Each structure stands twice: as structure tokens, then as C-alpha cells.
Amino acid sequence: xSDLNINQKVSEMLQRSEANAxxxxxxxxxxxxxxxxxxxxxxxIIKINPxxxxxxxxxxxxDKPKNAIVEKFLNWARSESIWVLGFGTGCGxxxxxxxxxxxxxxxxxxxxxxxxxxxxxxxxxxxxxxVKTLKRVIRSYEQMPSPKYxxxxxxxxxxxxxxxxxxxxxxRLDKYLPVDVYIAGCMPRPExxxxxxxxxxxxxxxxxxxxxNEYARNFDEYKANQxxxxxxxxxxxxxx
Amino acid sequence: xxxxxxLGYTLLGLLIVLNWGMLMSAIFRKIVxxxxxxxxxxxxxxWIDLIKNLGIRTxxxxxxxxxxxxxxRFTGAVGLFLFMPVLFGNEAWANFSFQGDLVLIxxxxxxGMLGMALGAGEGGHPHSAIGISRxxxxxxxxxxxxxxxxxxxxIQYQTLSIxxxxxxxxxxxxxxxxxxxxxxxxxxxxxxxxxxxHSPFNLVKAPNEIPIGxxxxxxxxxLGILMSSGAILHVMEAVLFMNLLFGGASNWxxxxxxxxxxxxxxxxxxxxxxxxxxxxxxxxxxxxxxLLGIIAILMYSF
Amino acid sequence: MEHAxxxxxxxxxxxxxxxxxxxxxxxxxxxDRLTQHYNLTDYKQQRHNLAFVTVDKQLSPDIITHLRDxxxxxxxxxLSCVDWIEDDKLQLTYLLNQPNHKYEIGVRxxxxxxxxxxxxxxxxxxxxxxxxxxxxxxxxxIFPGSPRLEENFVLEGWTEKPHMLxxxxxxxxxxxxxxxxxxxxxxxxxxxxxxxxxxxxPVTAKTNKND
Numbered sequence: 001x002s003d004l005n006i007n008q009k010v011s012e013m014l015q016r017s018e019a020n021a022x023x024x025x026x027x028x029x030x031x032x033x034x035x036x037x038x039x040x041x042x043x044x045i046i047k048i049n050p051x052x053x054x055x056x057x058x059x060x061x062x063d064k065p066k067n068a069i070v071e072k073f074l075n076w077a078r079s080e081s082i083w084v085l086g087f088g089t090g091c092g093x094x095x096x097x098x099x100x101x102x103x104x105x106x107x108x109x110x111x112x113x114x115x116x117x118x119x120x121x122x123x124x125x126x127x128x129x130x131v132k133t134l135k136r137v138i139r140s141y142e143q144m145p146s147p148k149y150x151x152x153x154x155x156x157x158x159x160x161x162x163x164x165x166x167x168x169x170x171x172r173l174d175k176y177l178p179v180d181v182y183i184a185g186c187m188p189r190p191e192x193x194x195x196x197x198x199x200x201x202x203x204x205x206x207x208x209x210x211x212x213n214e215y216a217r218n219f220d221e222y223k224a225n226q227x228x229x230x231x232x233x234x235x236x237x238x239x240x
Numbered sequence: 241x242x243x244x245x246x247l248g249y250t251l252l253g254l255l256i257v258l259n260w261g262m263l264m265s266a267i268f269r270k271i272v273x274x275x276x277x278x279x280x281x282x283x284x285x286x287w288i289d290l291i292k293n294l295g296i297r298t299x300x301x302x303x304x305x306x307x308x309x310x311x312x313r314f315t316g317a318v319g320l321f322l323f324m325p326v327l328f329g330n331e332a333w334a335n336f337s338f339q340g341d342l343v344l345i346x347x348x349x350x351x352g353m354l355g356m357a358l359g360a361g362e363g364g365h366p367h368s369a370i371g372i373s374r375x376x377x378x379x380x381x382x383x384x385x386x387x388x389x390x391x392x393x394x395i396q397y398q399t400l401s402i403x404x405x406x407x408x409x410x411x412x413x414x415x416x417x418x419x420x421x422x423x424x425x426x427x428x429x430x431x432x433x434x435x436x437x438h439s440p441f442n443l444v445k446a447p448n449e450i451p452i453g454x455x456x457x458x459x460x461x462x463l464g465i466l467m468s469s470g471a472i473l474h475v476m477e478a479v480l481f482m483n484l485l486f487g488g489a490s491n492w493x494x495x496x497x498x499x500x501x502x503x504x505x506x507x508x509x510x511x512x513x514x515x516x517x518x519x520x521x522x523x524x525x526x527x528x529x530x531l532l533g534i535i536a537i538l539m540y541s542f
Numbered sequence: 543m544e545h546a547x548x549x550x551x552x553x554x555x556x557x558x559x560x561x562x563x564x565x566x567x568x569x570x571x572x573x574d575r576l577t578q579h580y581n582l583t584d585y586k587q588q589r590h591n592l593a594f595v596t597v598d599k600q601l602s603p604d605i606i607t608h609l610r611d612x613x614x615x616x617x618x619x620x621l622s623c624v625d626w627i628e629d630d631k632l633q634l635t636y637l638l639n640q641p642n643h644k645y646e647i648g649v650r651x652x653x654x655x656x657x658x659x660x661x662x663x664x665x666x667x668x669x670x671x672x673x674x675x676x677x678x679x680x681x682x683x684i685f686p687g688s689p690r691l692e693e694n695f696v697l698e699g700w701t702e703k704p705h706m707l708x709x710x711x712x713x714x715x716x717x718x719x720x721x722x723x724x725x726x727x728x729x730x731x732x733x734x735x736x737x738x739x740x741x742x743x744p745v746t747a748k749t750n751k752n753d
Binding site: 063073074077078080090108110115116118119135146147 | 269277281282289300325455456459484521
Binding site: 046091092131133160164165166167170171172175201225229232233 | 610612643645694697698699700701702710713715717719720721722723726728
């Protein structure tokens with residue numbers, strides 16, 4: 001590379017920082033997700049857009065509770081059987097393993113860990129959440145079946161905590177995902193987490209655990225906030 | 241007996257077996273918890289989990305085979321029940337057993353597994369194929385010694401009917417196959433450890449493995465069907481071993497006691513021993529159980 | 543038994559200063575040999591087995607090659623960067639390890655902050671290109687020819703100024719981007735605890751060193 005090119009690049013970089021240039025969407029599409037043409041066995045040419053062929057591009061729909069009595073019974077079952085997604089996002093994830101030990105034993109309260117978002121109902125955002133992790137969190141959250149609940153653990157998810165001035169961690173979780181229960185502290189102890197589960201149970205039994213519908217209702221607002229900070233948006237708008 | 245009465249009895253039996261299976265899985269988890277020093281789940285947790293799974297609002301499908309996977313598994317479990325004489329000497333609870341039902345039951349054991357393989361193959365999870373191939377590899381290793389032990393019993397009693405095998409064991413405890421043909425009995429019991437799917441051999445469906453295997457993508461109603469068919473399968477496999485080795489049962493109390501003991505024999509082994517990798521478990525089944533199975537067949541061949 | 547143990551302890555205790563002096567002596571010899579060949583701008587003996595030399599940007603590839611090929615510094619430990627905004631310089635440190643003598647040398651290179659550019663050394667040790675990718679993202683330094691330099695390293699889709707430069711205001715960026723919660727206040731923990739929990743306790747040297 002010649003000197004001229006380097007100088008040009010440096011000036012470009014400085015300009016980028018000054019102007020905060022708007023990036024077009026195509027910049028961040030991964031090579032395997034780009035538009036391409038494939039020849040089918042019969043010789044015809046098929047156009048493939050992986051982002052919308054491999055995933056569904058539909059928006060989430062509201063699933064309103066139907067029969068009040070049945071829903072009351074189901075809410076009782078939901079509150080007594082909370083399956084938590086095993087996804088530790090920050091330092092608070094070290095507070096979750098003690099819950100399966102004899103000292104705290106969350107199985108008593110019907111709380112279990114699951115390895116896949118498809119089978120989970122509750123998502124514990126454990127502590128500070130960086131932008132990079134938020135992208136994965138959104139994908140996992142959107143793959144969970146409704147009704148689903150979010151427990152925000154620690155001050156970092158409420159107002160940024162001690163990382164409020166960091167360039168890479170978000171300040172308020174409720175701008176990006178609907179939160180059911182906040183557990184304050186830095187970090188809260190496992191007892192506080194158990195109390196949070198108790199609070200979540202109470203909310204579900206009262207029929208207030210409908211935040212998944214709120215997410216579907218205010219989908220555009222949440223998506224705008226998410227896209228504001230996740231600059232390399234290389235996935236569909238809603239991950240079924 | 242009219243076919244309608246028979247149908248009613250079968251449905252009632254299915255209900256009893258399903259609930260007994262759920263209770264057994266709850267007791268199993270309670271025992272694992274107590275061994276670990278925990279209090280454990282409430283006894284009614286499996287029923288709540290089932291209701292919760294049926295009450296989930298989102299249901300996503302990846303295609304027709306994805307739907308049929310749990311259906312096949314449930315069919316396998318129900319088929320095991322339909323053609324198995326649950327209680328001996330009772331026309332109502334002999335279900336639809338017939339001469340030669342042993343072969344059909346051996347087939348039904350594999351049926352659900354194959355259905356799951358087809359269904360999970362269509363799920364979007366890229367690692368489910370790994371989970372399936374591992375599961376089928378282990379299942380083949382389990383089936384070989386178990387089939388040998390069962391064929392040894394069939395040669396011993398000169399019949400392929402489970403009812404006849406049970407009838408031949410009546411009279412005294414010493415008439416049970418485990419005493420009259422101990423080598424085939426030990427072969428079947430060792431293979432039963434794998435068939436029950438508890439700890440040394442439960443890598444395939446262990447939720448904390450990376451490809452958690454076939455059920456990764458299954459949720460809500462699919463998972464509910466899988467859970468209930470799993471409960472039925474556990475009881476019916478215990479009933480099969482009870483019929484083959486421990487003289488069957490003449491009433492529900494005896495059946496529940498015997499299946500409980502057979503099931504918890506595998507549970508206690510699982511609590512004590514840590515999990516095998518697939519190649520380790522395959523190698524384990526191909527050593528002592530397979531050798532015993534060959535000896536058991538050779539003994540009655542000459 | 544006890545005697546043998548004491549002997550061993552004494553031996554270890556006596557050996558330590560020896561190896562310390564030996565190491566220091568070896569490092570001095572190394573620096574002497576280096577100064578015969580190259581012009582070192584600065585030299586600092588940090589520990590008995592760690593020294594830092596500052597060299598010219600143009601000379602640095604030669605010196606690092608010399609250290610690797612003739613002085614046995616076969617192990618590349620790390621490449622880091624410090625932003626000296628007051629001097630308008632970025633300081634790169636190549637830390638190298640000599641496994642036989644068990645000492646390390648840090649080669650410091652000062653590069654211009656306005657035009658941050660450095661020769662890529664990924665042909666000498668393959669792992670350097672990862673460090674160079676990191677420094678490109680964090681400080682905006684350009685290493686011509688370094689593979690995958692433009693790819694994201696830690697941050698994904700970062701469009702601002704490189705975030706580790708000291709004139710990048712991270713607080714201002716966070717307030718602009720991440721919806722700060724209104725009404726948030728923060729307290730100094732020591733002062734706050736003294737005022738709230740122990741208001742009557744006199745302030746002594748023990749309770750607060752700064753007072």
C-alpha cells in the first residue's frame with residue numbers, strides 16, 4: 001500500500017469520527033447472507049435472499065388471553081413452572097449457579113434452567129449488558145415462545161450502574177426489551193434473585209405477565225431504539 | 241369381551257400408566273435432588289410443567305415432519321402399551337397382545353426414536369443431526385445385547401408371546417426367568433440401563449450438552465407430547481422387563497411395585513455413576529452385555 | 543530431616559540474589575551489545591529481568607528482527623499501545639521474551655498521533671496480526687498489509703472515533719446514545735457512609751486518608 005493511500009485512509013477515518021456518517025444497511029451484511037443466484041437441478045435460476053429466505057420476515061402478533069377462567073388456571077401453572085434460559089450476559093450470571101445448589105435450591109419454587117430459548121419462559125439479564133451482547137439477547141428473546149418474562153438483575157440494567165459512562169454498555173434495559181421485574185443491587189445476592197422470582201410469580205398470577213404482547217404492540221418503538229445502538233444490524237427485524 | 245369395553249379399558253389403562261410415569265419421573269428428580277443434598281421439586285411438578293407447556297401461545301413449525309416427530313414418538317409409546325399384557329391372567333388388561341407380540345414390541349421401541357430423528361432433522365437447529373446420529377448409534381448398541389437376551393428367553397420358552405412367557409413363570413419366585421435363565425436376565429438388565437436413559441447413558445438428551453439433541457427445537461405442545469410419551473415409555477419398558485424376567489404382575493399394586501423397583505434400579509445406578517460419552521457407552525455395551533447375550537443364545541442353541 | 547530442609551531453604555535463599563545479579567548482568571550485556579549496533583533513544587531497567595528500550599520508528603523492525611534472530615527472543619508476548627496526548631504521540635510496546643535466560647525486553651516505539659501508522663510485523667510472529675487488528679480498532683493505527691485489519695475486533699459496527707483515544711469522550715457518547723435515566727445521582731462511598739452511618743464519629747487519619 002502506498003503512502004498516499006494511507007494518508008487518505010487516515011483522513012477518511014478522522015472525517016468519519018467528526019461527521020458520524022450514516023451507514024447504509026448493506027455495509028454490514030455478512031458474505032454468507034448476501035443476495036445470490038443459485039442454479040436449480042432443472043436449470044432454472046433461483047434468487048436467494050438468505051435474510052428473508054432462511055428466516056421469517058413477519059412481525060410479532062399479539063396473543064391476547066382468551067377465556068378468563070382458563071387463563072387464570074394457566075397463569076397459575078405458568079407461575080409455578082418458570083423455565084429460565086441459561087444465558088449469562090454479565091457479571092451477575094455468577095449469582096445464578098448458586099441457585100441450583102443445596103443452599104438456595106430454586107427447584108423448590110418450580111424454577112428450572114433450560115438450554116434453549118425455544119423451551120424457556122424467563123430471561124434473566126444478569127448485570128451490565130454490552131451492545132454486542134444485546135444483539136444476541138434480542139435474538140434469543142424473540143425466539144422464546146409467548147408468554148415470556150424478563151428479569152433485570154442489578155443496577156446496571158436499571159440506570160447503568162457503575163458502568164453508566166461506558167461507551168459499550170447500555171444504561172436502561174427497558175428501552176430495548178419489556179422488563180417484568182427489576183432486582184436492584186450491585187450485585188444482588190441469590191436470595192434477592194429468589195425474591196425476584198417470587199415477585200414474578202405474583203405478577204403472573206395477577207395476570208400482569210403480558211409483556212410479550214406489549215413488545216408486539218410497541219414493536220416499532222423498541223426496534224427503533226435497538227437499531228439506534230446496534231449499528232451492524234445483519235439479521236431480520238424479528239427472529240422467529 | 242366387546243371391542244367397546246376393550247377400548248374403554250385401554251384408555252383407562254393409558255391414563256393410569258401416564259400418571260404413574262409422571263409420578264415416577266417426579267420421584268426420580270426428587271431422589272437425584274436428595275442425593276445432591278437439595279430439597280427438590282414438588283411431587284406435582286411434572287403435571288404443572290405439562291399444563292404450562294400446553295398453555296404456551298406461540299407454536300412454530302418447521303414443516304410436516306417436524307409435526308410428525310412427537311406424534312411418532314407418542315405412537316411408539318402408545319403402541320408399546322397397546323400390545324403389552326400389563327396384568328397377567330386378566331382379559332381386560334391384556335390389551336391387544338397376541339401370539340408374536342414380542343417382535344412387535346421390539347420394533348415399537350425403535351419406532352419413536354426414528355420418528356424423532358426424522359422430525360428433528362427438519363428442525364432449524366444445525367446441531368440436531370449430531371444429536372440424532374449420536375442417539376441412534378447408542379440405541380443400536382443398546383438394542384443388540386437386549387435383543388439377544390430376549391431371543392434367548394424366546395428360545396428357552398419356545399414362544400414369541402409375552403403372555404406365554406409370563407404364564408411359564410408362575411407358581412414360585414424361583415420360576416422367574418431371572419432365576420431360571422440368569423445369563424439372559426443379566427444381559428437384559430444391563431441393556432435396560434441404557435434403554436431407561438438415565439445417567440451413564442443419557443448424553444443424547446442431556447440438556448446441558450452443546451447439541452442438546454433432538455428436542456432442541458421442540459417447544460409448547462410438541463414438548464408436552466414428548467414429555468407425556470416419555471412418561472409412558474418409561475413405565476412400559478419397566479413393564480416389559482417385569483414380564484420377561486420377574487414373573488409379570490397379577491394386580492395393579494404388584495405391577496406398580498415391580499415397575500417402581502425396576503425403574504429405580506436404573507435411577508440409582510444413574511445417581512452413582514457419571515455420564516458416559518457416546519463412544520464410551522457404545523464400547524461398554526459391546527463388551528460384557530454383548531458377550532453375555534451371545535453366551536445366553538448359545539446355551540439354548542445346543 | 544529438619545536439617546536437610548533448612549539446607550534446602552538456605553540454598554534457595556542464597557541462590558536468589560545470585561540469579562538476580564546474573565540476570566541483571568546479562569541484561570546489561572545485552573543492552574551494551576544493542577547500543578553497539580543501534581541508536582537507542584531511551585533505556586530503562588524496570589526489574590532485574592525486564593528492561594524497556596525506546597527506539598526510532600524506522601529502526602524498530604530491524605531491532606526486533608535482530609533481537610529475535612541473534613539474541614534468542616523467540617517468544618512474542620504482547621503488543622500494546624499508550625496514548626500520550628500531551629506529547630502528540632502514540633507509544634507502541636512490543637514485549638519480547640527470552641526463554642533461555644528468562645528475561646524480557648519491551649521495545650517502545652513512538653509514532654505520530656496525527657498520522658498513526660506502523661510497519662506490520664505479522665510475518666515475524668503470526669499472532670501479531672490479531673494485536674494489530676485490536677490496535678486498529680481501539681486507536682485507529684494503520685498497519686499496511688496486516689491481514690483482516692479492517693474487520694471488527696471487539697465492537698461491532700463502530701462508527702465513531704477509535705474509542706481508546708483519550709480525546710474520545712466516553713461519558714458524552716454514553717449520554718448521547720444510551721438514554722441516561724433522569725434523576726440519577728452518584729455519591730462518593732466513603733463520604734456518603736460517614737455522613738449517613740457514622741455522623742458523630744470524628745474524622746481521623748484512619749477514617750479518611752485524604753482529609
